[in-house]
Amino acid sequence: MNSQTWWFVARASGITAWALATLSVLWGMALATRVFGRDVTAPWLLDLHRFLGALTVTFVVVHMAGLFLDQYVHFSLSDLLVPYSTTWRPEAVAWGIVAFYVLLAVELTSLVMKRIPKKVWHTIHLSSFGLYVMSTIHLLLAGTDAPNLALRVAAIASMGLMLFFFLYRFIGPGKVESVKTSGKAARRPAGNPLGA
Numbered sequence: 001m002n003s004q005t006w007w008f009v010a011r012a013s014g015i016t017a018w019a020l021a022t023l024s025v026l027w028g029m030a031l032a033t034r035v036f037g038r039d040v041t042a043p044w045l046l047d048l049h050r051f052l053g054a055l056t057v058t059f060v061v062v063h064m065a066g067l068f069l070d071q072y073v074h075f076s077l078s079d080l081l082v083p084y085s086t087t088w089r090p091e092a093v094a095w096g097i098v099a100f101y102v103l104l105a106v107e108l109t110s111l112v113m114k115r116i117p118k119k120v121w122h123t124i125h126l127s128s129f130g131l132y133v134m135s136t137i138h139l140l141l142a143g144t145d146a147p148n149l150a151l152r153v154a155a156i157a158s159m160g161l162m163l164f165f166f167l168y169r170f171i172g173p174g175k176v177e178s179v180k181t182s183g184k185a186a187r188r189p190a191g192n193p194l195g196a
Contacts, residue, residue, distance in 0.1 A: 002131035006075035009062065010063055013059045013062040014143060017063050019154070020055050022136075022158045023130065024052035024056055026162070028049050029162070030165065031046065033169045082097070089141065089142050091138075091141070095135075096135065096142060098128060105127065106131065109121050
């Protein structure tokens with residue numbers, strides 16, 4: 001095997017993990033803001049969001065394994081799991097480590113969301129915004145591919161989309177839709193959770 005194989009695996013899986021995390025957050029925002037319309041309830045829309053999240057975890061694990069197995073920088077297990085343990089770009093790596101823990105919290109609480117209070121799940125799920133920010137910082141500071149123009153354009157485009165959905169949700173039509181939805185939930189009869 002080529003001595004740089006694991007380095008290439010780490011780089012490719014890291015970029016892929018960032019792209020998947022970004023897509024998952026954007027897709028979740030699109031669903032939450034009801035940008036596709038109020039009556040769009042196809043189960044595959046939510047399933048796609050969940051699938052993107054699970055795939056993100058998979059590629060982050062591959063990214064970390066690639067770094068661990070690569071012999072050039074020599075990342076130990078503690079370098080990969082404890083912020084500021086490594087001497088190689090410690091601040092940049094710390095962003096990635098914290099983002100990994102946030103990702104795990106979001107994914108694990110989503111798996112048990114029916115067993116925990118909805119408010120707890122929702123609060124943790126909102127940390128996905130922080131996950132996006134931290135993983136983007138990690139990508140642009142730690143990644144050796146950060147100078148790549150296509151990667152920078154993708155990061156800037158994703159920031160623009162995040163801003164769009166944020167404004168849509170809290171200022172634009174998404175705010176109106178969420179008020180309508182919460183009003184319907186408040187008026188539902190106690191015996192029927194679907195309000196039908």
